[in-house]
Amino acid sequence: MSPSEAEKTNQPVTVLACPISLDYAYSAGQSASRFLRAIAEGKLLGQRCPVDGRVYFPSRGACPMHGVTFGDDAVELSDKGTIVTFSIVRVPSQNIALPLPYITVNVLLDGADTILIHVLDAKLEDVHMGMRVQAVWKPKEEWTTSTANILYFRPIDEPDAKYESYKEHI
Amino acid sequence: MREVAVVGFTQSPSVRREPDRNEIEILIPVIQALREQTGLSSKDFDFICSGSSDYLAGQSFAFVSGLDAVGAWPPVCESHVEMDGAWALYEAWVKIQMGYADTALVYGFGKPSMGDLPLTMALQLDPYTMMPLWPDAISIAGLQARHCLDAGLLRAEDMAAAAVRDRANAKNNPNAQVKGDFSVQQILAEPFLVNPLRKSDCAPISDGASAIVLAAGDRAKQLSDRPAWIRGIEHICEPMDLGIRDLGRSRSSEIAARKAGVSNDKIDVAELSAPFTHQEILVERALGLSQKTKVNPSGGALAGNPLMAVGLSRIGECATRIWSGEADRAVAHATSGPCLQQNLVCVLEGN
Numbered sequence: 001m002s003p004s005e006a007e008k009t010n011q012p013v014t015v016l017a018c019p020i021s022l023d024y025a026y027s028a029g030q031s032a033s034r035f036l037r038a039i040a041e042g043k044l045l046g047q048r049c050p051v052d053g054r055v056y057f058p059s060r061g062a063c064p065m066h067g068v069t070f071g072d073d074a075v076e077l078s079d080k081g082t083i084v085t086f087s088i089v090r091v092p093s094q095n096i097a098l099p100l101p102y103i104t105v106n107v108l109l110d111g112a113d114t115i116l117i118h119v120l121d122a123k124l125e126d127v128h129m130g131m132r133v134q135a136v137w138k139p140k141e142e143w144t145t146s147t148a149n150i151l152y153f154r155p156i157d158e159p160d161a162k163y164e165s166y167k168e169h170i
Numbered sequence: 171m172r173e174v175a176v177v178g179f180t181q182s183p184s185v186r187r188e189p190d191r192n193e194i195e196i197l198i199p200v201i202q203a204l205r206e207q208t209g210l211s212s213k214d215f216d217f218i219c220s221g222s223s224d225y226l227a228g229q230s231f232a233f234v235s236g237l238d239a240v241g242a243w244p245p246v247c248e249s250h251v252e253m254d255g256a257w258a259l260y261e262a263w264v265k266i267q268m269g270y271a272d273t274a275l276v277y278g279f280g281k282p283s284m285g286d287l288p289l290t291m292a293l294q295l296d297p298y299t300m301m302p303l304w305p306d307a308i309s310i311a312g313l314q315a316r317h318c319l320d321a322g323l324l325r326a327e328d329m330a331a332a333a334v335r336d337r338a339n340a341k342n343n344p345n346a347q348v349k350g351d352f353s354v355q356q357i358l359a360e361p362f363l364v365n366p367l368r369k370s371d372c373a374p375i376s377d378g379a380s381a382i383v384l385a386a387g388d389r390a391k392q393l394s395d396r397p398a399w400i401r402g403i404e405h406i407c408e409p410m411d412l413g414i415r416d417l418g419r420s421r422s423s424e425i426a427a428r429k430a431g432v433s434n435d436k437i438d439v440a441e442l443s444a445p446f447t448h449q450e451i452l453v454e455r456a457l458g459l460s461q462k463t464k465v466n467p468s469g470g471a472l473a474g475n476p477l478m479a480v481g482l483s484r485i486g487e488c489a490t491r492i493w494s495g496e497a498d499r500a501v502a503h504a505t506s507g508p509c510l511q512q513n514l515v516c517v518l519e520g521n
Contacts, residue, residue, distance in 0.1 A: 018302030020293070024228035024285045029192030060238065061195045067212050067241025069198055 031059045034074065036145035042137065044077040046112050054113040058147075079135035079150070081109040082161040084169045086120065086127050103127050107153055108166050115169050119152045129170075130160035174266050175390035175397030176518065178208040178383030179486030184347040184376035184474030187283040193227055194235050197279045197379040201239040204275070204381045208393055212241045215383075216271030218248035219262045221255035221278040222478045225290050236279065247271070254278055254443075255380065255482030256504030256514050262384055263403055272386045278479035279379035287375050287477070294507055296410045307508065308372060312364040314417045314509045315448040319366055323418045326366065329447035330357035333370045333472055336450075340469025347374050347474040373445035378476025380483040398489035398500075398518040402430030405514035407507070417509055420449075423456035426515040427501075437463045438497035441484035443471045443504045452510060453503055467491065481505065485516050492520040 006013045028036060031047065035058040038045040046057035047070040054065075055075050062069050086105045089096075096102075096119070103120040105127070120127060121136070133153040143149045180203040182196055205211060218240055222233045233250045240246070247270075251257045255278020262274035282290070291307035318324050331354055340349035352370070360368040383393070390397040406422035406429075408415050415421075427433070440463050444450035450472065454465060466473075468487040471480050481504025488500035498521060504514040 016302065018304070020301070020304055022225075022228070022285055022290055022293075026228055026284055027188070027190065027192055027281075029195050030190050031195070032192070033190070060235075061192070062198045062238040063241065064235075064238045065241055065243035067201065067237075067239055069202065 029061060031061045031070065035059045038074070039147060039149055040143050040145045042140065042143060042149070044079060044109065045074045046077050048073055048075050055111055056114050057109060057112040057116065075111065077112050078110040079137075080156065081107040081112070081116070081133055081153075082166050083120070083127065083129060083131040083133055084108050084115055084166045085129065088124055088127075105133070105153060106169070107133060108169050113169075118150065121152045121154045126155065128160070130163065130166070132156050132158035132161060172267055172269075172386050173390070173399055174263055174384055174386050175394065175399045176382055176485060176489035177385045177390050177393040177397050178204050178210070179380070179489050180204040180207060181345055181380035181479070181483050181486060182378045182476070183345045184374070184378045184476050186347065186375060186377070188281060188377040193222070193232065193279050193281045193379075194238055196281065196377060197236060197277065198239045200379045200381050201275075201277065204383060208383050210273070210383065210393075212246070212275075213244070215273050215275040216247065217262055217265045217274040218246055219250065219258040219265075219274065219276050220248070221251050221253050221258040221482065222280060223252055225293060226280045226282045226285065226477060228284055236277070240275065253478070253506050254504050255382075255479050256443075256485060256502075256516070257405065257481075257506070259382060259384065259482060259485060260403060260405060260514060263400060266384060266386050272389045274384040275381065276384065276482065277379065277381035278482040280476055280478035281377045282375050282477045283377050291508070300412070308364045308367060310412070310508050311372075311446045311449065312367045315366050315371070315446065317417050318448050318452070321418050324448060324451050326358060327354055328451055329371055330354040332447040332450045333357055336466050336469045336472040339467050340473035343468045343473065345474060346469045347376050349469060349473055367446065371447040373471045373475035376474050376476040376480075378474070378479055380476070380479040380486055382482060382486050382489070394493060396493050396495065396520050398492035398520065400516060401519045402432070402517035403515070404429040405512060407512040410511070412509060415509070415511075418452075420452045420456040420510045420513060423453050423503065423510065423513040423515065426513050427457045430501075430515045430517045432501050432515060432517055433458050435499055436460075437499055437501050439463065439467055439488055439491050439500040440465045441468060441470060441487045441500070441502045442466055443481045443484045444510065445471050445475055445505070447472065449505070449510050453505070453513070457501060457503065457515065481514065485518070488516075488518050492518055495520070
């Protein structure tokens with residue numbers, strides 16, 4: 001019985017709710033901040049590893065394979081890419097306010113070596129590996145420092161990418 | 171037992187607030203500098219162990235991206251403790267003792283400036299009776315200081331003197347955050363922050379990182395002209411409930427010091443990680459240090475307190491003084507939990 005209930009009924013307190021929360025002034029860091037400022041202008045920034053030349057997207061501070069800093073070199077990427085894997089979602093999620101079912105996709109942006117997870121606006125029966133897609137952006141006046149500037153991906157009229165071009169990223 | 175030594179140590183400056191860099195970006199140059207100092211690359215480390223806290227980062231599994239600073243390809247053998255890096259060093263030392271590794275990279279990093287540190291620290295209290303009250307860490311330490319004062323175990327002047335000593339020593343430490351010439355009278359004239367603690371009784375809030383390389387036997391001799399050999403290392407934990415502990419002494423430090431063999435020979439240098447002046451005095455007593463020991467030549471935690479790295483840095487600060495010949499025998503201390511709940515003691519020797 002909570003303190004307020006206990007007072008009314010003159011009964012012992014048996015339950016005490018003590019909600020705890022912590023607030024953070026989160027800093028994305030230098031590399032992610034650069035990425036977010038660029039996406040506010042409609043640009044997609046990745047970074048190239050100086051050891052093996054792979055392009056990581058979004059940009060980050062250091063190469064997770066080689067542990068070397070990326071420095072200030074940024075690589076601007078196309079908003080077109082290839083679907084390397086996909087999944088059809090039939091259960092609701094609190095964070096994704098899309099009507100069910102919908103398609104989540106792993107997109108390999110042209111010029112990138114890491115994949116981007118997003119949603120695809122297409123018929124369920126059409127989605128397939130190798131499908132060429134492009135980002136659909138919010139209206140420019142709504143752009144902010146957020147990946148939510150990209151609403152979703154949609155198929156484009158290009159021949160499928162060859163399996164060899166994305167097999168490493170499945 | 172295998173002979174294991176500290177052969178490399180780097181640290182970032184302790185700063186009140188890193189405005190731009192995230193935790194990993196603070197860590198990256200520290201690891202890079204350690205590679206340059208030791209001439210080792212990431213593939214030379216048989217084992218990697220880190221200490222950090224998701225509660226400071228404000229996100230779960232935040233430590234995983236710490237490996238970006240190391241480079242985890244080909245796959246590495248690594249582990250993590252949600253504790254100060256000094257405990258990560260202990261795990262690495264055990265790994266080397268068991269013969270699974272000859273070299274190890276250990277690092278700790280934290281960016282407490284992102285949150286409200288005294289309130290974040292409340293989450294390490296017992297979850298049933300203490301944590302729901304959400305007492306901040308300075309108030310909890312203040313209760314301990316009040317007990318020590320009322321029991322006649324120490325005086326406010328003793329506490330202020332600890333701050334004066336550490337800040338004066340820190341003048342020679344380019345990485346220290348709080349340094350300079352102060353007097354006991356000056357500090358006693360400060361208003362209370364949380365009675366009986368003044369601001370100068372409390373370690374600063376610091377963002378920062380540090381890293382150490384351990385190596386065994388001949389490998390250590392290859393890597394250093396005068397390795398800092400770990401001749402004793404122990405950590406002991408006291409009960410969680412503050413009400414059943416003697417807060418006027420640090421029993422766990424006493425036991426750890428005995429097991430690590432602190433009193434077997436003279437101690438030239440001691441580096442203590444106590445975040446409050448009264449706690450520093452309690453630890454100094456628990457270690458049984460004599461007047462001949464130079465305490466906190468770097469300034470200790472009271473001069474720079476990068477949480478999750480501050481204890482590891484104490485071991486590193488001792489090691490650098492052994493490498494240089496300034497000390498033959500040193501003791502480093504790290505702490506975890508409220509009111510010195512858990513303590514680690516590490517004895518380092520040059521011979």
